[in-house]
Amino acid sequence: MFWRSKEILKFPERAGTRALLKSMGYTDYDLERPLIGIANSWSTIVPGHYNLRQVAAAVRDGIRQAGGTPVEFGVIGVCDGIANGHIGMHYVLPTRDLIAHSIEMMVQAHRLDGVVLLGSCDKIVPGMLMAAARLNVPAILVPGGNMQGGPYFDGRKSDVTTLSEALGVLKAGKISEEQLAGLEEAVAPGCGSCAFLGTANTMCCLAEAMGMTLPFAGTAPATSAARMRLAQESGRAIVNLIKKGITARQIMTRGSLMNAIKVSMAMGGSTNSVLHIPAIAYEAELNISVDAFDTLSRTTPQIARIYPAGPANILDFHEAGGVPAVMREISSLLELDVMTVTSKTVGQNIEAAKTINRDIIRSLENPFNREGGLAILRGNLAPNTAVTKPAAIHPSMWTFAGCAKVFDSEEAANEAILNGKIHEGDVVVIRYEGPKGGPGMREMYRAMKILYGLGLALKTALITDGRFSGTNNGCFVGHISPEAAEGGPLAAVRDGDIITIDIPNRNLRVHLEEKEIQQRLAAWQKPEPQIKEGYLALYSRLAESANEGAIIRYR
Incomplete structure (x- = not known):
């Protein structure tokens, strides 16, 4: 049988290669x-x-x-x-x-x-x-x-994400710092x-x-x-x-x-x-x-x-x-x-697989939801698609309309959330966090966890051209394409605009006429890249949009 390695291990033509491997203790037996x-x-x-x-x-x-x-x-x-x-x-x-x-x-x-x-x-x-x-x-x-998993907290076995939720609970005055410190020791056993x-x-x-x-x-x-x-x-x-x-x-x-x-x-x-x-x-x-x-x-x-x-x-x-x-x-x-x-x-x-616990894995005839865990949205805010996860969103939040609070970075949004500037009915908009704009398409995990801890998970929503951790819950939409840094409609959103998330109808829209969106975009100026050197500067130039998998195309 021919193996690729025989190209470099044939004796006597490749004796030099064999010697290099033998210098580390490999034998003729190994090289066969x-x-x-x-x-x-x-x-x-x-x-x-x-x-x-x-x-x-x-x-x-x-x-x-x-x-x-x-x-x-x-x-x-x-x-x-x-x-x-x-x-x-x-x-x-x-x-x-x-x-x-x-x-x-x-x-x-x-x-x-x-x-x-x-x-x-x-x-x-x-x-x-x-x-x-x-x-x-x-x-x-x-x-x-x-x-x-760790000990039970808030009705389930804890894990490292529990600490971000607990930070919001701490800010809400429902647990002490000592309790949070104890949780820190236990959630990752x-x-x-x-x-x-x-x-x-x-x-x-x-x-x-x-x-x-x-x-x-x-x-x-x-x-x-x-x-x-x-x-x-x-x-x-x-x-x-x-x-x-x-x-x-x-x-x-x-x-x-x-x-x-x-x-x-x-x-x-x-x-x-x-x-x-x-x-x-x-x-x-x-x-x-x-x-x-x-x-x-x-x-x-x-x-x-x-x-x-x-x-x-x-x-x-x-x-x-x-x-x-x-x-x-x-x-x-x-x-x-x-x-x-x-x-x-x-x-x-x-063929021989078995389901042991029907509370965790159900049959096809008795599912938890009739549709799957993810949904792809479109609309005037996401002409090229956006992604959400109805499996992690309470059904009461599958449709949500609220007032935009716009932030041009994850840090600015997190600071506003922790300082009590986000209220019931708000849609937190975090932009310039896509593959190119970030660069690197950061996940907005922490913002969602803090909102959860503050008791706002079922009262607010978050949309972004960044992405999310698989552990996020609440009402969220990510991967908005085209991203704001490419002049996508997300760049035109302003504080106070009304945004609707409609998961059953797969729609994400801002309540603006198309003419108004285009006028705002015509006056828009692309921001300076957040990182201008090293590999991320190269990645920002080469990465495709999130709706194409953020790949680096070479053919």
Whole structure:
């Protein structure tokens, strides 16, 4: 069998390359086997990646057991939680492309035969899947697993997002600083991706749904023995994929990506999936538009309820049956014959799946909502679409009209909210936070959490050309395209304008005549970029609009 690595390991022509590898202890025996990369985003600053050294060791064992030679290299990764609410959030989404580029460079430069992708968190997982699709070599994703939840607070198990809500509760005088400090010690009891259905766990679950992980790899806890067993089994699986010649694009097909969108709708997944699935599709030379999410949302009921849509966390969801159970429940809506990294089809993988807890995962006939968890809006404020998450919004807020309070940055909005300048009936408008204007399309997570803590979640709304964390709830609309920095209608909004959010009718509008909007835009002056140097200056020039996945187009 011919492997790519034989191009660089043939003796005697490539004796120099062989000598370089032998200088690190590799043997002739090692060099006769396929060279398999382990792209490891381990660090001691990202909780979701803190255990990846141990996970990588198990993967290496599995590769050697199955007849491969593992070669490990590092990949960057940013923690959204640590980067949140300050300048650091500008840098998070742009890392997605750097991750994809760096893995491509390492795999191609060293002619690796396949790659195991180790990552758990928000932009790391989609960046890795983008790289796999671009390279089209055998590939498998191994997430590090999710964090356990903390003690009960406000009717559910707490997690790190609880602290932002608790800050609002503190400002409202309902808890003390001592209580908040005690909560800080308890909400994150161990490493792993944060315990709610944010972007991290959404993308790990969707990677499983599209067939790029082993079953249950998207939800098995970070500190469990099951996580280590899955890692070792993944090492054996990548060797099997290489021997069978099954590459990433044979798994990440249009059908499998559509399955992933349907699972996202059925679970109430993060709005950020609307950025990431089209970006992965682009790398696989497929065209999946934002509109596909709305089409599938209208035909895929929400059958799972996980925080922020309900009190259950990811560990609860895993114990209820996880992704395989959801896929089995909606199997009549899925393409069951698509290939997976098990070298079996989706249908074969989920054949024995069972739902353990009907309070968390329901049947197709008895869903939590008749439509899916996300919705795509249009209107005179969002001609090219906007994204919202009805799964995390109380039905009473699916239609909301209010008075605009306009802010040109996240910081200005957060300051106003904390200083009591936002009142019942207001629509908080945060603009110049899109892919280009931010730059980097920051998430407005903190603003929504503070509004929740202040008791305004069901009395106000927030719209933005930025994005949201998967844990946000309240009434919110993001990804407004075209963004304000590109002269989109959002740039024309002024304090006092009336804005209507109408999720059932998929509409977002400002109550202005088109002539008035155009007159305001004619007088508009594009603001100076917030960051004018380094990678973000380049990203601001190259990134496409949010409705195109904020990709960097190269073809």
